[in-house]
Amino acid sequence: MYQYNDYDDALVLSRVEEFRDQVARYQGGELSDDEFLPLRLQNGLYMQRHAWMLRVAIPYGTLSADQLRLLGNIADRYDRGYGHFTTRQNLQFNWIELSDVPDILEALAGEHMHAIQTSGNCVRNITTEAFAGVAHDEIMDPRPFAELLRQWATINPEFLFLPRKFKIAVSSADEDRAVIRAHDIGLYLYQHKGAAYFRIMVGGGLGRTPILNQMLFEQVHWQDLLGCLEATLRVYNRFGRRDNKYKARIKILVKSLGIDAFRDEVEQEWQKIRNSNSAPVVSEQQLARISAGFERQYPVVSAELDLEYGAWLARDQDFAQWIQQNTRPQKQAGYVAVVASTKRGPASYETCAPGDLSSDQMRELAALADRYSCGEIRVTHEQNLVLTDVARCDLYPLWKAFQRIGLATPNIGLLTDVISCPGGDFCALANTKTLPVERQIQRQFDQLDYLHELGELSLNISGCMNACGHHHVGNIGILGVTKNDEEWFQVTIGGQQGKAARIGKIIGPAFRAEEIPTVLQRLTDHYLSAREGDENFADCIARLGVEPFKQAVYQTNEKSEESC
Amino acid sequence: MSQLIAIRNGVAEQVFDDPWYVPASNQQTQVLKVEDYRQWLAEQAGTSSSLVPALQLSAADEPEELVELLQQAPMVALNFEKFTDGRAYSQAAVLRRNLGYQGDIRAVGDVLRDQLVLMQQCGFSSFLIRADKNAEQALQGLQRFRYGFAR
Numbered sequence: 001m002y003q004y005n006d007y008d009d010a011l012v013l014s015r016v017e018e019f020r021d022q023v024a025r026y027q028g029g030e031l032s033d034d035e036f037l038p039l040r041l042q043n044g045l046y047m048q049r050h051a052w053m054l055r056v057a058i059p060y061g062t063l064s065a066d067q068l069r070l071l072g073n074i075a076d077r078y079d080r081g082y083g084h085f086t087t088r089q090n091l092q093f094n095w096i097e098l099s100d101v102p103d104i105l106e107a108l109a110g111e112h113m114h115a116i117q118t119s120g121n122c123v124r125n126i127t128t129e130a131f132a133g134v135a136h137d138e139i140m141d142p143r144p145f146a147e148l149l150r151q152w153a154t155i156n157p158e159f160l161f162l163p164r165k166f167k168i169a170v171s172s173a174d175e176d177r178a179v180i181r182a183h184d185i186g187l188y189l190y191q192h193k194g195a196a197y198f199r200i201m202v203g204g205g206l207g208r209t210p211i212l213n214q215m216l217f218e219q220v221h222w223q224d225l226l227g228c229l230e231a232t233l234r235v236y237n238r239f240g241r242r243d244n245k246y247k248a249r250i251k252i253l254v255k256s257l258g259i260d261a262f263r264d265e266v267e268q269e270w271q272k273i274r275n276s277n278s279a280p281v282v283s284e285q286q287l288a289r290i291s292a293g294f295e296r297q298y299p300v301v302s303a304e305l306d307l308e309y310g311a312w313l314a315r316d317q318d319f320a321q322w323i324q325q326n327t328r329p330q331k332q333a334g335y336v337a338v339v340a341s342t343k344r345g346p347a348s349y350e351t352c353a354p355g356d357l358s359s360d361q362m363r364e365l366a367a368l369a370d371r372y373s374c375g376e377i378r379v380t381h382e383q384n385l386v387l388t389d390v391a392r393c394d395l396y397p398l399w400k401a402f403q404r405i406g407l408a409t410p411n412i413g414l415l416t417d418v419i420s421c422p423g424g425d426f427c428a429l430a431n432t433k434t435l436p437v438e439r440q441i442q443r444q445f446d447q448l449d450y451l452h453e454l455g456e457l458s459l460n461i462s463g464c465m466n467a468c469g470h471h472h473v474g475n476i477g478i479l480g481v482t483k484n485d486e487e488w489f490q491v492t493i494g495g496q497q498g499k500a501a502r503i504g505k506i507i508g509p510a511f512r513a514e515e516i517p518t519v520l521q522r523l524t525d526h527y528l529s530a531r532e533g534d535e536n537f538a539d540c541i542a543r544l545g546v547e548p549f550k551q552a553v554y555q556t557n558e559k560s561e562e563s564c
Numbered sequence: 565m566s567q568l569i570a571i572r573n574g575v576a577e578q579v580f581d582d583p584w585y586v587p588a589s590n591q592q593t594q595v596l597k598v599e600d601y602r603q604w605l606a607e608q609a610g611t612s613s614s615l616v617p618a619l620q621l622s623a624a625d626e627p628e629e630l631v632e633l634l635q636q637a638p639m640v641a642l643n644f645e646k647f648t649d650g651r652a653y654s655q656a657a658v659l660r661r662n663l664g665y666q667g668d669i670r671a672v673g674d675v676l677r678d679q680l681v682l683m684q685q686c687g688f689s690s691f692l693i694r695a696d697k698n699a700e701q702a703l704q705g706l707q708r709f710r711y712g713f714a715r
């Protein structure tokens with residue numbers, strides 16, 4: 001895993017001391033609430049409904065086993081024994097005391113971690129897909145570039161008071177598994193004549209005005225990337241709206257100027273930066289140094305051991321199903337990436353939310369990463385965890401261990417692999433709770449056979465318009481709204497992630513929480529009766545349109561009312 | 565008492581002898597906004613005056629369009645209407661890096677201790693601390709926590 005250097009560590013520690021001082025001045029009345037607000041947000045500290053929440057940065061979603069163990073220990077010592085992994089691959093502690101925060105940050109710094117820029121109107125944690133470096137369809141490893149961006153964005157003084165938050169993601173595979181199209185800046189890394197280039201997409205975002213990003217530049221050489229981003233951010237910082245929070249994201253600026261005029265502005269600024277020789281240029285050596293941190297030697301694994309694996313596959317149906325659903329091939333022959341599901345299905349739906357891990361699970365998972373993987377854990381944007389580089393011969397014992405700690409639900413990519421924001425149980429901005437709805441869905445769809453028959457289907461839940469659960473790009477999206485002080489849920493279908501991302505359409509009037517399981521059942525039943533061949537849910541909606549699904553949901557509704 | 569901090573010879577210090585600032589009244593003097601500066605330039609043609617005024621920009625002003633004024637002004641004040649409005653950081657970067665402005669770049673308005681290091685890194689060289697804040701303490705904002713952005 002990439003190791004931070006002394007400079008990074010010194011910077012993080014100095015930041016901890018600075019924040020300790022700021023907390024003290026806030027508590028002493030020297031800093032007002034308003035003055036303290038952006039300082040604490042830039043250090044990952046939110047005020048939630050019942051308590052302080054601390055969001056810890058997990059750069060490009062990669063943790064070492066030691067870091068995960070530390071997170072588990074912090075959860076025990078300072079929180080209620082668990083943590084919550086978010087859709088942007090960070091980790092949140094929900095029950096924190098303000099006065100403990102400097103100590104927590106100091107503890108994090110001991111393992112090269114921090115909470116810098118995990119919130120606030122600045123460049124947030126840079127994300128990439130969880131299978132970076134190992135994906136079978138990878139073009140180039142995006143992590144060195146994600147790290148480069150991390151260094152560039154961290155405490156970059158010009159861009160800490162932007163009009164609004166700014167999210168950047170990188171992907172470099174045939175399939176986009178990093179929701180690139182929904183980011184303020186999305187980067188597709190590719191190769192051309194032996195060199196690395198970026199296709200730069202700008203102006204995406206969900207929230208109140210869901211928009212997919214558009215192409216800013218088709219081909220930017222990797223050495224020019226930072227200069228180009230600096231120009232883009234500068235144009236946004238200077239001309240983005242600051243009068244209305246809901247119109248302040250870069251997507252609104254891009255939309256109001258039009259992509260071509262926006263591109264002109266960026267090009268002009270970029271040219272000036274180049275003329276002034278102040279462009280941040282990355283040297284070959286710098287990239288080589290960073291890349292070396294991500295390289296790994298793969299011992300050749302012998303085919304003989306695969307026989308045992310094959311035997312288990314034949315003997316144990318449940319194991320075979322888990323392999324089928326929760327593992328992914330790697331480009332390194334003989335190795336497999338394994339997904340630990342945090343969506344535990346009916347087994348424990350009363351006790352945990354999607355993305356939650358108890359401190360024990362964190363420590364157990366860290367030990368498994370040391371034993372069967374490479375001492376490294378990845379966080380997926382679907383709020384699951386990945387161990388890469390598992391040899392086939394280790395899959396069976398690993399599966400057994402996952403079962404023991406409750407992370408073996410074979411539902412990755414299926415309906416019950418629900419992405420959900422924390423909703424009203426925690427979040428102060430929420431219109432509705434989300435977790436009870438998620439639990440009802442888990443209860444309704446507790447038959448694995450039915451889920452497997454449905455196949456690939458993404459379900460996303462957000463507790464308000466801010467869309468942290470990415471409901472717009474779920475095949476089925478659920479959005480909590482309030483009408484006359486009551487909780488209602490609006491259902492969208494046909495959304496999709498990936499390179500051909502689509503925003504879902506609302507099917508009609510909203511539902512009460514208790515109706516949602518039935519609504520979903522009608523949608524999925526209709527799909528099963530209408531699909532052609534092995535067409536998946538999203539493709540089926542793309543072919544038929546929303547209308548027949550809408551009828552299936554609402555007409556049946558009327559009928560059932562008549563009959564009672 | 566002076567609310568003005570400046571970086572002189574690489575050292576941040578409280579300043580009492582600045583040409584455009586009167587510590588006793590905590591007021592700026594001879595600091596003109598864009599229109600007034602244009603007027604002063606016009607009236608000035610041919611004559612030589614003792615003190616050349618400084619130029620104050622609002623966050624919406626575009627330095628690129630004011631090159632003529634910048635050639636004259638020994639100091640440019642960039643105004644933070646609110647400390648959360650980050651436009652002046654980019655203005656300073658544009659002034660220093662794109663336009664190669666060599667004079668003093670001063671932060672005025674909602675200027676607070678916790679942002680001074682960031683301002684300095686973007687090219688600001690002096691800071692007029694908000695009137696109700698303690699400038700001596702603010703000075704510490706520049707002296708501690710030196711680790712910052714590596715460019």
Ligand code: SF4
Pocket residue numbers: 421422423424427428429430431462463464465466467468469
């Ligand atoms: S979508 Fe709304 S309710 Fe959910 S976490 Fe985001 S702000 Fe909170």
